[in-house]
Amino acid sequence: MADRVRAKKSLGQNFLVDPNLQRKIVAAVGASPGDAVLEIGPGQGALTEHLLGTVDHLTLVELDDDLADRLRTRIEDLPGTRLIHADVLKVDLPTELPRWEETRVVGNIPYNITTPILFHLLERPRPREIVLMVQREVADRIVARAGTSAYGALAVGVQSVAEAEFLFPVPRKAFRPVPRVESAVVRITPHAPPRLPKEDERTLRILTRALFQWRRKQLQKTLREHPDLGPLPREVVERIGRDTGFDLTRRPETFPPDELLQLARAIH
Ligand code: SAM
Numbered sequence: 001m002a003d004r005v006r007a008k009k010s011l012g013q014n015f016l017v018d019p020n021l022q023r024k025i026v027a028a029v030g031a032s033p034g035d036a037v038l039e040i041g042p043g044q045g046a047l048t049e050h051l052l053g054t055v056d057h058l059t060l061v062e063l064d065d066d067l068a069d070r071l072r073t074r075i076e077d078l079p080g081t082r083l084i085h086a087d088v089l090k091v092d093l094p095t096e097l098p099r100w101e102e103t104r105v106v107g108n109i110p111y112n113i114t115t116p117i118l119f120h121l122l123e124r125p126r127p128r129e130i131v132l133m134v135q136r137e138v139a140d141r142i143v144a145r146a147g148t149s150a151y152g153a154l155a156v157g158v159q160s161v162a163e164a165e166f167l168f169p170v171p172r173k174a175f176r177p178v179p180r181v182e183s184a185v186v187r188i189t190p191h192a193p194p195r196l197p198k199e200d201e202r203t204l205r206i207l208t209r210a211l212f213q214w215r216r217k218q219l220q221k222t223l224r225e226h227p228d229l230g231p232l233p234r235e236v237v238e239r240i241g242r243d244t245g246f247d248l249t250r251r252p253e254t255f256p257p258d259e260l261l262q263l264a265r266a267i268h
Contacts, residue, residue: 005044005066005067005070007176007177008064011063011064011110012041012109012110012111012112012113013043013064013110014108014175014176014177014178014179015043015044015046015175015176016046016047016108016133016170016174016175017046017174017175017176018174021170021174022046022047022049022050023050024168024185025047025106025108025131025133025185026047026050026051026106028131028167028185028187029051029104029106029129029131030104030129031051031054031055031104032054032055033054033055033056034055034056035055035056035057035102035103035104036055036056036057036058036059036097036099036102036103036104037051037055037057037058037059037103037104037105037106038058038059038060038061038093038097038103038104038105038106038127039051039058039059039060039061039105039106039107040061040088040105040106040107040109040117041061041062041063041088041107041108041109041110042060042061042062042067042071043062043064043067043108044067044070045071045074046108047106047107047108048060048071048074051106052075052078052081053078055080056080057080057081057082057099058080058081058082059081059082059083059084059096059097060075060081060082060083060084061083061084061086061088061091062083062084062085063085063086063087063088065085068083068085071083072085084096088117088120089113089116089117089120093120093121093127094125100125100127101125101126101127101128101192102127102128103127103128104127104128104129104130104131105121105127105129105130105131105132106130106131106132107131107132107133108132108133109132109133109134111134111135111138111179111181114132114134114135114138115138115154117132118130118132118142118154118158118188119157121188122157122158122161122162122188122190124194124198124201126161126162126190126192126194127190128189128190128192129187129188129189129190130162130187130188130189130190131167131185131186131187131188132185132186132188133170133183133184133185134183134184134185134186135181135182135183135184136169136181136182136183136184137150137181137182138154139166139183139184139185139186140166140184141154141155142154142155142158142164142166142186142188143155143164143165143166143186145256146253146254146255146256146257147253147254148253149253151253152212152215152253153208153209153211153212155257156204156208156212156257156260157205157208158188159257160196160201160204160257160260160261161190161191161194161195161196161201162188162189162190162191163188163189163191164186164187164188165186165187165188165189166184166186167184167185167186167187168184168185169182169183169184170182170183170184170185171183196261199268200261200264200265200268203264203265203267203268204260204261204264206228206229207229207260207263207264207267208260209228210222210226210228210229211226211252211255211260212252212253213226214226214252215251215252215253216251217251217252218248218249218250218251219246219248219249219250219251219252219255219263220237220241220248220249222252223237223240223248223267224237229267232267239266240263240266240267243266244259244262244263244266246259246262246263
């Protein structure tokens with residue numbers, strides 16, 4: 001897909017023009033011939049060109065009309081390669097991709113919808129692996145450890161269902177147009193099979209969202225007063241403290257995901 005198109009800001013179009021980085025990202029996916037790969041937002045094919053012909057099943061999901069037309073022409077004679085011209089957030093991925101739980105996902109995705117895309121990919125059932133280019137600051141938040149300022153609902157949401165790894169930074173000048181923010185590539189490998197029952201995942205999500213909305217408050221205050229949690233009567237909060245053995249005057253960011261899970265179970 002040689003000639004350039006004008007980038008649409010509304011679709012988060014910053015095209016990766018550095019061929020070494022294109023190759024490095026595709027290598028990070030580590031796909032081999034029998035594999036199924038989904039690429040989100042293939043754009044002008046920066047990553048796609050390195051994937052074509054290397055795997056048995058390649059699915060591309062692109063929202064932009066012009067780019068989808070060009071991609072369709074590019075792949076029309078290639079067996080095992082398919083384009084879904086749609087908003088990825090509206091695609092029922094496990095239904096559309098028959099080998100979804102074995103699928104490796106890759107994408108240089110629009111930064112304004114990184115979190116919704118991530119949570120869409122992490123709904124159950126989950127794919128085998130996800131390699132994404134994201135804003136550097138979001139990469140830091142995905143892999144953040146408890147006790148750091150980057151740690152919050154995103155870290156807990158991802159790390160409670162998957163392993164999260166920071167792979168490498170990507171400088172602004174690797175893109176056209178040059179974006180205002182730095183980028184980085186992360187690898188997210190969902191636990192297979194999932195470690196938590198669905199119900200625990202749900203309670204943990206509600207608890208985490210509430211706690212980090214009020215991240216400056218002591219945990220016991222949020223448990224007693226946050227509307228999404230009930231709120232919980234004082235005796236119940238005291239019982240949770242006794243059952244878990246946690247000091248509930250701690251702030252939420254001091255609780256790693258496994259301790260938040262213990263809390264979620266005690267609440268439930
Ligand atoms: N992969 C290409 C690259 O690395 O140069 C393009 C990356 S660009 C940051 C993001 C791409 O996602 C664009 O092609 C854009 O049109 C597409 N896109 C934006 N919103 C989308 C959505 N909701 N669903 C699918 N693709 C989307």
